[in-house]
Amino acid sequence: GTSLAIDRQFMAEKLGFKKVSPNSMDAVSDRDFILEFLTASLQVILHLSRIAEELIIFSSPYFSWIKIPQEYMTGSSIMPQKMNPDVLELIRGRTGRILGYVVSMSTVMKGLPLTYNRDLQEDKIPLWEGYKLTVSILSMMKGIIEGMEVEKGKMEGGAKGYYLVATDIVERLVEKGMAFRSAYRKVGEVVKKLEDEGREFSSLTQDEWKKYFGFEEEEVKEILSFRDSVERKKVLGGTATSEVRKEIEKGKKLLKKK
Template identity: 45%
Template sequence: MALWSGRFTASANEFTQRFGASLPVDKRMYKQDIAGSKAHATMLSEQGIISHDDAEKICTGLDDIEREITKGTFPFDINDEDIHMSIEKQLIARIGEAGARLHTGRSRNDQVICDTRLYLKSRISNVMRANYQFSRVLEKLAHEKQHVIIPGYTHMQHAQPVYLAHHLLAYVWMLSRDFKRLHHSYEAADCNPLGAAALAGTTYPLDRQRTTDLLGFSAVCENSLDAVSDRDFVLDTLYACSVSAMHLSRLAEELIMWSTQEFGFIELSDTFSTGSSIMPQKKNPDFAELVRGKTGRTVGNLVSLLVTMKALPLAYNKDLQEDKQGVFDSLDTIYDCLTCMAGMISSMTIHEDAMERQAYTGHLAATDVADYLVKKGMAFRDAHRIVGHLVLLCEQRGCALTDLSLADFKAQSSLFEENVMHELDIPSIVRARNSRGGTGDKALAYQFNVVKDVLHQQEELLNALTRSVS
């Protein structure tokens, strides 16, 4: 019979036990469940609610159980509803009446949400570190390739030339925003619900600040109804994972395109590629495709919990059991995707000649030729039209802007002089774009310094989180 069976005359049948059980999902929180129980027992003893001897027996018994679960020798029972009941049942079987006193002043409602908050804090900090490490990989590659020029795109058409480093740093900034969102979700989880009990608090003189301190929470959840029913922090985590997955998917898409014969910008290492079962020549970017594909699952987990939460009355409802599987999956997935992308980027071969060759196609100097006329006093719209005619002339002749003669330029405007040819030099075009945030040499150097500061701040924050968890 279940630990809550006193009011019942019959047990759930095999199907309903299996349907209602969360143990296969939540048993990964065993460390957090045991930590919460030890803190609760310690506080109960200090408040005189249970004896010091009972608290010692409880904590010793829980330590033994934790060691067994870690080693894989703990006797999990398929009939146990969840990790809390599984551990408590074994504790009572081992230490007797003292174990039965552990649940004084608490409910599984505040217990499970305490476990979830502790677990998410640990997993989120791991994902934040994976995010940071991937940013370091991108930053390092950007430094190494900072003078490689590639075509920049809009609408997947050649637009203006940029440094490859500038392109890579764009993803570092995306990751930095992901890092902030993850940290926000960490802070949202960092609140202690223990003592809220089922929904209304308890008549026992609990010291909620004491369990808060013992468990390393930064605050107490101040409303017992909200404490047991709040899943905003889970949604925050799912949202952070979803946006991060979307960013990784964008980069994965570019890697997939860049590795095609049509682009030829990169070659992924054999470690991050697969072959074909029928076509011997194939080298497929399967792992980049998997990163792209897993975005759908991550976003689906967010939508799933949003729909689950949308009409739940206060306080606890069994629907809330569905909060963990999705967020566990999303955190596992985004951690693996970040790790995979870091390995993929750090091991790929970059074909600089192919990138730079494409930077000389598609009339990428057109904007600078228009700016040349503007600097001589022409309105930009007029300059835009004139250079559009020059591009059309190139298309008709099947040539590039650099193939046109000075006479061709002067036929469109008398403002063109010999020095217009300088405006057609792709490296000069890239170097000159030094407005803040631009791709030019000075702007890029400044951006590297800012990125360095951001990553240093991230490292310090991660170190602080590690100290707080330990």
């Protein structure tokens, strides 16, 4: 405080602050705002790191579900046919820096008495470097997502294997009145049989569909349709196109609000 007759509210307004601090000792020693910013940044970057990992996997030759824009790739140093998703790998790798800044700032603050201590000089690097890195990663990820190409045909092809319609069969049996546990067990037994024989659901004959599940031909066509399987999930948060679009619109509105 001060014995001088100053108007703190007036000064705060002129300096661009919303209000005055109620405790001067706390104001001088507090760095919660930096920790809050770094923690929020870490949460954002952790999510982007997970997205980067998925994009790396989905762009690999074994999947080829997406194509990363060339400007975010670099050529292999020895294999002329190979392109590396270096930017995505760096996004994934540099997440550790943000975590390091959170730990660094927490370590500075953990044992400080009131009020100002020279230790607080160490708050600058975590704050500014954390800010620059967060903005950089957001910018890079934005460019990658906007520029990437989705190979829809290959993605659909990948979704048709490994008995992915098994749950749809269970749900259809439940709709017909069978208890979920019984339906689950029945489908599991058929899956085991098909695995032993090296077959998929698509290889079943109409007679086999009738024998195992009592399905008619039209039901089988619906069950085996990947697109129908996706569109059947019309609950909140489901995979149906209408539900996905609703969630996208909610996200856009939230971003505009923020």
